[in-house]
Each structure stands twice: as structure tokens, then as C-alpha cells.
Amino acid sequence: MTAPVSAAQEAAKVLNLGARRSRARRRHRLNILVLRVLVAVVGLGSWELGTRTGFIDPFFFGQPSGIAHQLWVWVTDETSLGPLWLQVLVTFEETVGGFAVGSILGVIFGILLGGNKLLAEVFSIYIKAANAIPRVVLGALFAISLGLDIRAKIATASVLVFFVVFFNAFQGVREVDRNLIANARILGADDRRLTTEVIIPSALSWILASLHISFGLALVGAVVGELFGATAGVGELIYYSEANFNTNGVFAGMVLLAAMALLAEALITSLENRLVRWRPPALGSEIQI
Amino acid sequence: MKARSASRNLLFMVPAIRLSGVTKRFLTPSGGVYTALRDLDMAVEQGEFCSVVGPTGCGKSTTLALISGLERPSQGEVLVSGKPVTGVMDGIGYVFQTDAVFPWKTVLDNVAAGPRYHGISNREAHERARDWIARVGLAGFEDRFPYQLSGGMRKRVALAQSLINGPRILLMDEPFSALDVQTRNLMENELLALWSASPTTVVFVTHDLEEAISLSDRVFVITAGPGTVKSDYKVDLPRPRNVAEIRFQAGFTAIYQEIWNDLRDEVLVSYERQKRSGAA
Numbered sequence: 239m240t241a242p243v244s245a246a247q248e249a250a251k252v253l254n255l256g257a258r259r260s261r262a263r264r265r266h267r268l269n270i271l272v273l274r275v276l277v278a279v280v281g282l283g284s285w286e287l288g289t290r291t292g293f294i295d296p297f298f299f300g301q302p303s304g305i306a307h308q309l310w311v312w313v314t315d316e317t318s319l320g321p322l323w324l325q326v327l328v329t330f331e332e333t334v335g336g337f338a339v340g341s342i343l344g345v346i347f348g349i350l351l352g353g354n355k356l357l358a359e360v361f362s363i364y365i366k367a368a369n370a371i372p373r374v375v376l377g378a379l380f381a382i383s384l385g386l387d388i389r390a391k392i393a394t395a396s397v398l399v400f401f402v403v404f405f406n407a408f409q410g411v412r413e414v415d416r417n418l419i420a421n422a423r424i425l426g427a428d429d430r431r432l433t434t435e436v437i438i439p440s441a442l443s444w445i446l447a448s449l450h451i452s453f454g455l456a457l458v459g460a461v462v463g464e465l466f467g468a469t470a471g472v473g474e475l476i477y478y479s480e481a482n483f484n485t486n487g488v489f490a491g492m493v494l495l496a497a498m499a500l501l502a503e504a505l506i507t508s509l510e511n512r513l514v515r516w517r518p519p520a521l522g523s524e525i526q527i
Numbered sequence: 528m529k530a531r532s533a534s535r536n537l538l539f540m541v542p543a544i545r546l547s548g549v550t551k552r553f554l555t556p557s558g559g560v561y562t563a564l565r566d567l568d569m570a571v572e573q574g575e576f577c578s579v580v581g582p583t584g585c586g587k588s589t590t591l592a593l594i595s596g597l598e599r600p601s602q603g604e605v606l607v608s609g610k611p612v613t614g615v616m617d618g619i620g621y622v623f624q625t626d627a628v629f630p631w632k633t634v635l636d637n638v639a640a641g642p643r644y645h646g647i648s649n650r651e652a653h654e655r656a657r658d659w660i661a662r663v664g665l666a667g668f669e670d671r672f673p674y675q676l677s678g679g680m681r682k683r684v685a686l687a688q689s690l691i692n693g694p695r696i697l698l699m700d701e702p703f704s705a706l707d708v709q710t711r712n713l714m715e716n717e718l719l720a721l722w723s724a725s726p727t728t729v730v731f732v733t734h735d736l737e738e739a740i741s742l743s744d745r746v747f748v749i750t751a752g753p754g755t756v757k758s759d760y761k762v763d764l765p766r767p768r769n770v771a772e773i774r775f776q777a778g779f780t781a782i783y784q785e786i787w788n789d790l791r792d793e794v795l796v797s798y799e800r801q802k803r804s805g806a807a
Contacts, residue, residue: 420597421627423615425692426644435640439631516631518674 297485304486309493318478319470329472330498332388332460336395337453341403343396344452345445348407353437358408369401374462381466390466395459399452406448410441443517446510453502457495472498541609543696543728544571544594549603550753551589563589565753567603571745576722576729578739580790581749582797587732588624590754591698594730595621607696617645620689620697620727624704628673628684634660635669637684641692659687663717679710686714690721697722699731703738712771715742719768736790740783741770748789751797760786 282302288294289301296304312322319325351358377394384390414437422436464473472494479487551564563586571577579587592598593605596615605612607619628637639656643649660669663683673681682702689697703711719742722729733739739746740762748757764778773779 415627417623417625417627418629421621421623421688422629422640422644423597424595424619424621425641425688426617427640428644431644436629439629442631514631516633516672516674 297483300485300489305489305493308484308486308490312490317475319475325470325472325475326494326498328388328468328470329457329460329464329495332391332463332471333395333453333456333498333502335388335392336459337399337456339392340396340399340456341445341449341452344400344403344448345407347400348404348445349411349433349438349441352408352411352441353433365401365404369405373397373401374459377459377462377466380463386467386469391460391463391468391471394463394466395456398455398459402452402455403445403448406444407441410444411437413444414440443514446506446513449506449510450503453506454499457499461495540573542570542606543573543575543608544730545569545604545606545609546590546593546600547604547606549593549600549605551586551593551598552601562753564593564600565755567749567755569747569756569759571728571730574726574728575745576719576731576743577745577747578731578733578743579747579749580733580736580739580786581754582751582790582794583734583801584797585749585752585793586754587734587749588700590749591621591700591730591732594696595619595698597621617692618695620692620694622682622685622689622697622699622702624700624702626673626681626685628681628688630673633670633672634665634676634684637673638687638691641688645692655691656687659691662721663687679706679714682706682714686718686721690725690727693725694727697727697729699729701733702731704733704735711738715770718742719766719770723767736783736786737774738770740764740779740786741768741773746786748786748793751793751800757793758789 285294286302289296289299316322317325351361374394376397377390380390380393384393418436418440419432422432427435460471461473461476464471465477468474472491476488476491479485479491546567546569549564549567550562553561553563555561567586567590569590579590581587589598593600594607594612596612596619599612607616629640632640635653635656638659639649639652642652642655647655657666657669660666663686665680665683665687668676668680673684676684685702703714706714715738731739731742736746743762745759745761747759749755750757760782762782764773764776764782774783
């Protein structure tokens with residue numbers, strides 16, 4: 239038999255439960271962090287060990303300590319192309335520029351074609367054709383027509399970004415709940431309101447999901463753009479290192495690109511959480527990769 | 528209430544809604560033609576609360592879509608207040624069967640949507656929305672998003688969203704079918720209270736005969752598809768009513784039996800058809 243519980247005891251229990259849950263959550267986060275560090279230590283450690291024992295040739299495959307040293311030299315002294323921050327800044331500008339241009343155009347065209355059957359039918363074949371060609375080769379074209387400055391890289395990056403965002407925006411518009419459109423029309427919404435208050439918010443989760451992938455693609459576009467001719471940038475730094483058989487330099491450049499991508503990913507996630515506050519948080523607690 | 532019942536007894540009034548000889552056909556994805564309604568005639572008086580009952584797939588929802596102007600009849604005529612329906616018009620509210628509140632808007636913005644679409648300033652729209660939110664019993668929930676509400680609360684939002692526009696005609700498509708019985712009775716009583724305080728005409732689609740009788744002045748029975756009106760019944764139970772207890776009233780069982788005799792055949796036809804198409 240259970241004895242009757244007083245209100246105070248009950249409240250204490252509830253408090254206790256809350257504290258226990260938040261403690262469990264903190265412990266879980268700590269565990270994940272430890273495991274992540276462990277993976278890095280094992281991965282990099284065996285690589286380093288391999289090069290030291292002669293299993294792996296550091297000339298061809300680099301060496302973690304060498305990469306760290308290379309980064310240290312770049313940070314404290316300077317790179318062969320000038321100060322490191324300048325290279326990072328140049329690539330970041332190109333990437334953000336291409337990301338912005340590509341995603342804005344992608345959203346506009348996606349919503350336009352998603353909402354207009356005739357336009358969609360006319361243009362679908364061209365868009366599919368354009369999507370099928372390996373678009374990075376356009377970088378060569380842009381280098382000729384736009385020159386060696388930032389515009390060519392922004393163009394290359396935006397072409398890569400455009401299609402991903404376009405297809406998502408297009409699909410997002412197509413998937414709008416017919417009931418919501420009917421409801422808005424009954425409530426008195428005109429076409430403009432229908433677009434701004436129903437279609438765009440509804441397509442927004444699709445569009446935001448595509449932005450995660452597209453920032454990475456914008457980075458690819460910027461780096462490839464630098465391949466076709468540049469005087470500065472992380473991509474250029476990588477090619478310069480490669481030309482000098484500096485494997486560690488190539489890896490160090492990759493580390494910088496990865497850091498930039500992770501930073502952008504964090505920014506996009508926080509933007510997403512702000513814009514789609516209306517979504518149940520169950521989605522947010524799923525495993526994110 | 529007095530003025531209301533007097534106006535209801537007026538003869539020769541223009542009916543709020545009239546459908547005459549309405550047929551509605553849809554093209555199926557496989558290229559065939561599906562007839563949802565055939566030669567449907569129906570008239571609803573101003574201020575009347577009427578229900579439409581019938582077996583699944585008999586075109587009840589299609590009837591509402593035609594009155595609202597969201598769909599156009601293939602043949603026949605739909606008149607609202609004596610004027611032909613040519614598209615979505617002002618003065619009509621529609622509570623959908625599935626959730627149709629905007630998930631990205633808070634309760635306040637959801638309810639304020641209608642006035643804002645009609646060009647009323649944000650401030651006034653919000654003010655009126657607060658008033659309606661309180662009237663449907665959701666005061667304190669203005670800043671919640673729909674996912675944070677229960678099914679019954681979301682229905683209240685939908686109701687406030689429709690009623691804030693002051694519709695002359697309120698169309699409701701099985702609005703409470705997803706709710707538990709207690710919540711449902713509560714909502715039904717509240718709906719009746721809101722309705723009796725306004726001059727609104729209500730067309731209420733349901734598959735539940737008990738719900739139809741408890742709420743309505745009139746019940747239309749629709750045949751198994753293609754739907755047409757089989758019969759209509761006046762429900763003369765006194766108002767104000769309490770839907771949770773009305774079935775204990777003397778008159779209730781009699782009218783239930785009468786309508787059910789009519790409805791049962793249609794339900795059986797529809798059931799047999801479903802079984803056959805399931806077997807085929």
C-alpha cells in the first residue's frame with residue numbers, strides 16, 4: 239500500500255526529476271564530446287604513427303604534426319601568398335557572395351516556376367539539361383569572361399548553389415498543403431498574400447534545408463574558381479602548395495576550408511531555428527549530420 | 528432569440544443558400560469521370576442551422592466546396608443570398624475537416640489573418656483577434672504555435688479564425704470528428720452558443736446522425752454517391768439545447784429512428800460497394 243503523499247513531497251519529487259533529467263542530458267553531451275575527441279586522437283594518432291614507423295610516406299600523404307606545423311607557420315608568420323587572414327577573407331567573400339546570389343536567384347525562380355504551370359513546363363527541359371552538365375567547368379568560362387577578380391568566383395559558386403536551392407524551393411511550393419491555400423482564400427487572401435503568407439512560409443523549411451548543402455557547394459565553387467586563376471585565397475594556397483609538393487600545405491588548406499564550412503553550418507542552423515520557431519522541437523532533437 | 532425565431536418563420540424569404548439541379552463531376556487521375564453529385568436540390572433558410580448526413584464518399588464535402596466557391600458545379604446553379612456563386616466570396620466561413628490553421632502563425636496571428644486580409648490595420652486586427660480568442664476560451668494562449676495546442680484547441684482556433692470575419696454563412700466539414708466525446712460535446716455547445724448570438728446560417732457536414740440532430744434545425748440525408756438529397760427533416764427540439772443531454776429528451780429517439788431508417792439503406796449501399804471494390 240502506498241501512503242498518501244503530501245503536496246510538498248510531490249513538488250520535491252517533480253523538482254528532483256527535472257534536476258535528474260538535466261544532469262543526464264549534460265552527462266550525455268559530455269560523453270559525446272569525449273567520444274569525438276577519442277575518434278580524432280585514434281585517427282590522427284595512427285596516421286602520425288604510420289608516418290613515423292615508415293608505413294606511410296609523409297611526402298605523399300602528409301603528416302598530422304607537419305600539418306599542424308604548417309598551420310602554425312601560416313598563422314604566426316605568413317603564407318607564400320601573404321598574410322593568412324587575407325586568404326581566408328578572400329575565399330570567404332567569394333563563397334558568401336556566390337551563396338547569396340545563387341540562393342536568392344534559386345528561391346525567386348523556384349517560387350516563380352513552382353507557382354506557374356506553364357513556365358514550369360516550358361523551362362523544365364532546360365533546367366534539367368543545365369543541371370546534368372558538370373557545372374564546375376563553367377568556372378573556366380567565367381574566368382575568361384569576367385576576369386581573375388572576385389566576380390568569376392562568385393559566378394562559379396552561385397551556379398552550383400542555384401540549382402540545389404531552385405529544386406528545393408520549387409518542390410517546397412509544389413508541396414504546399416491545398417487545405418491551407420483553400421483556407422487562406424476563404425479568409426480573403428489575394429494572390430500576393432497567398433504567396434507571402436502561405437506559399438513562402440510553407441516552402442521555407444525546404445529552402446532552409448537546401449541552404450545547408452549549398453554553403454558547401456559555394457565553397458567548392460569558390461575554390462574551383464580560384465583554380466582557374468587567382469592571386470589570393472585558400473584554394474590558391476592549396477594549388478600553390480601542391481605545385482611545390484607541399485602535401486602538408488594542401489592538408490592545412492583543407493583544414494581551413496573545413497573550419498569555414500563548420501562555422502557557416504552553425505550560422506545557418508541558428509538562422510533556421512529562428513525562422514522556423516513554429517516547428518515542433520521533436521525535429522530538432524533528431525540526430526543531425 | 529425572439530426576433531430570430533420570428534424571422535425564421537417568415538415565408539417568401541430569399542433562402543441563404545440554394546442549390547438547384549447541381550451535378551459535379553471530377554476527372555480521376557486514370558482519365559475516368561467520377562460523378563460526386565447528381566441533380567442535387569437543396570435550400571437553406573437564413574439563420575438556419577442545418578446538417579448534411581450521408582455515407583462516406585457521398586459528396587458531402589463537395590457540396591460545401593460548391594457553396595464556398597472553391598469548386599464550380601459541372602451543371603446546375605448555386606445561389607448564395609440569391610446571387611450566383613462565381614468564386615470565393617466574402618461573408619463565407621469554412622471550418623475544414625483537417626487542420627487548416629497556419630502552422631507558422633501564432634494563435635493570435637492565425638485568428639487575425641482574416642481581418643488583415645481585408646485591409647484592417649494590424650493593431651485593430653490583433654485587438655479583434657484577442658476578443659475572439661477569449662470568446663472561444665483560449666485566452667492566455669495567444670502566443671502559442673499550433674503544434675503546442677491540443678486537437679480541440681486547434682479546432683477552437685479554426686472556429687475563431689472563421690467567425691472573426693463575421694460570416695453570413697458558416698460551412699463546417701466534420702469539424703469535430705477527430706475529437707474525443709467530451710471535448711466534442713463541449714465544442715458543440717459552444718458552437719450553438721456562438722451561433723445563437725449571431726445571424727449566421729450554418730451548414731454542418733457530419734457522418735454522425737446524433738451530432739446532426741442535436742445541433743440542427745434541419746437535417747438533409749444524402750444518398751450513396753453520386754449524391755443527391757434523399758430527404759430532409761425538421762428537428763423541432765427546443766432551444767437552447769445541451770448536446771450532452773439532448774438524446775434523453777422524448778422527441779429525440781423518435782426523430783433519430785425516422786432519419787436512421789432513411790440513412791441506413793444508403794449506408795448499406797455504400798458499404799456493399801466498398802466491399803466489392805475492395806474484393807475486385
